[in-house]
Amino acid sequence: MPELDLSDDDILDAMQRIPGYLDITTSDFRELYQLAHAHALERHFRDVRAGRLMRVGIEPLRPGLRMDEAARSLARQGLKSLPVVDDQDRVVGVLTETDFLRRLNADTFLALLLRLLEDAASFGHRCHETAVGAVMSAPAVTVPVGAGFGDIVAAFARHEGRSMPVVDAEGRLRGLLLRKDFLGACGGGLPG
């Protein structure tokens, strides 16, 4: 969680708005503020834990799976991305819609539509012959089950996806944390 950086001028301005002599230095105030801020965040977001918010029971993908089967799995589960796991259930990557687009040489969904109009036949072929492992984003950005607010925000900031695999200490898949679930849980805790 980035700290709000209070300058001496910020604090002196606030002090001038309060009549009377305030018996505190700007640096003491800043230190107090930052500690209190961290404490308040901890209180607000105590219940925001990856393990509590993740969706369980999702069916992950295998690296050897064909892309067209992977697409069906994504559609069936109503998700924009799925973790890819090895035989020990360890997360080795994430397959997202963006990975599909990249495989089909399109940057955006609209670009894909346009190309589809031009050259329908080659698309099915590209998906049939390609394995998930060759296209997926790897290594995956994951969060541990115990990750709190700050860890989760930092992890989401490190990649473009809308969800993240939640893993145990051995890197095995435990669930999927969706950005919207995370934001929904934070909404109740955010001050103001």
Next chain:
Amino acid sequence: MSALREYLRKMRGTTKGSPPRVSNSEILWSWVGGFLGIAAIAGVGHLFFTGTDLTLMIGSFGASAVLVYGAVRSPLAQPRNLVGGHVLSALVGVTAWKLFGGDPWLAQALAVSTAIALMHATKTLHPPGGATALIAVVGSDQIHQLGYLYVLVPATLGPLVLLVVGLLVNNLAPSRRYPEVWF
């Protein structure tokens, strides 16, 4: 070497500029409070203690007035600190004089240092208390002859007068309230 540099670096200070100057109306209220607070102690002393061995005015009350009327919000100026700081420090000061009066430097140093420690421990830190402890040692023969009576007069009664004036005068000012916390 780096420890020494760090040690010296601390002496540079961390903050640019002191807290802002207060408004003119604040200055006026501080002046009024200080005037009435010290006048009240002088008045009570004149009424009740003229012709006795007791004295109600000691220098440390000037310092208390700075806090109670000039830094109203300060934790150091709250009633617990104002009264508790003087009473405990006076106890320490008289005791130091009685035990170590033969070695004035030792009695003085012990009185002030122990008063600070005791005020810290009891959450009654009030800087003028250090002066009250010191006066018990370096004061006149009249002060010394009071013995532990010094704790009651002036060290309890004086702060109580300042407190009453603080309650009456500080709360007249629209921008002020006193105390922040009683105990």
